[in-house]
Amino acid sequence: MPVFFLHYFIYYIYILIIYFIDIHKSLSFVIQNFLDMILLKTISALTFSIIIISCASLKNKGTSRFDDSNSPYVQEKTATPKPKPQETKTAQNVVVREEKVKAIASETDQTNYNFYVIIGSFRIIDNAYNYKNQLIEEGFKPVILENENGLYRISVKSTNIESEARNNIASIRSKFAQHEDVWLLISKK
Numbered sequence: 001m002p003v004f005f006l007h008y009f010i011y012y013i014y015i016l017i018i019y020f021i022d023i024h025k026s027l028s029f030v031i032q033n034f035l036d037m038i039l040l041k042t043i044s045a046l047t048f049s050i051i052i053i054s055c056a057s058l059k060n061k062g063t064s065r066f067d068d069s070n071s072p073y074v075q076e077k078t079a080t081p082k083p084k085p086q087e088t089k090t091a092q093n094v095v096v097r098e099e100k101v102k103a104i105a106s107e108t109d110q111t112n113y114n115f116y117v118i119i120g121s122f123r124i125i126d127n128a129y130n131y132k133n134q135l136i137e138e139g140f141k142p143v144i145l146e147n148e149n150g151l152y153r154i155s156v157k158s159t160n161i162e163s164e165a166r167n168n169i170a171s172i173r174s175k176f177a178q179h180e181d182v183w184l185l186i187s188k189k
Helices: 002-023 029-057 125-137 162-175
Strands: 096-099 101-103 115-122 143-147 152-159 183-187
Touching (some): 115 162, 125 143, 162 183
Parallel strands (some): 096 183
């Protein structure tokens, strides 16, 4: 802050000197320009040196870091990290939804089952068919179902036994990392 005021003070002196030079027209034009140049260089050098000196004086004032403090209140406690339990995707971590579904006209009759393993959901039928073809290439036997809200569900397993559906979900998750979000659909009657 003092540097700021000092700068203005020096600038004020410079203006006074220029004013004084302008009042006394006895000096020649060359001498006046020479004095202006010297005065400007001097003021610039003084301002620059004051700024450098004031910045250098802040260098050894102290620090806000705590690691070099000798205070007993600043001593850091080292916490031993607790080992994280291994997360495994099992059949127990399955999303379950209950919906009324029907097989679309081009599919075989799949509405007799209570449980479906759903691997994909689409609002547009063309996207459902494209994904079905991709799943066939991966070795699945997918069937497209339509729910009561107009969503197309891609089922890769249909059964009447819940544990069989959950085991199938666990098998898909362990073999296909890209399909770890498979879920269980319970058919409403």
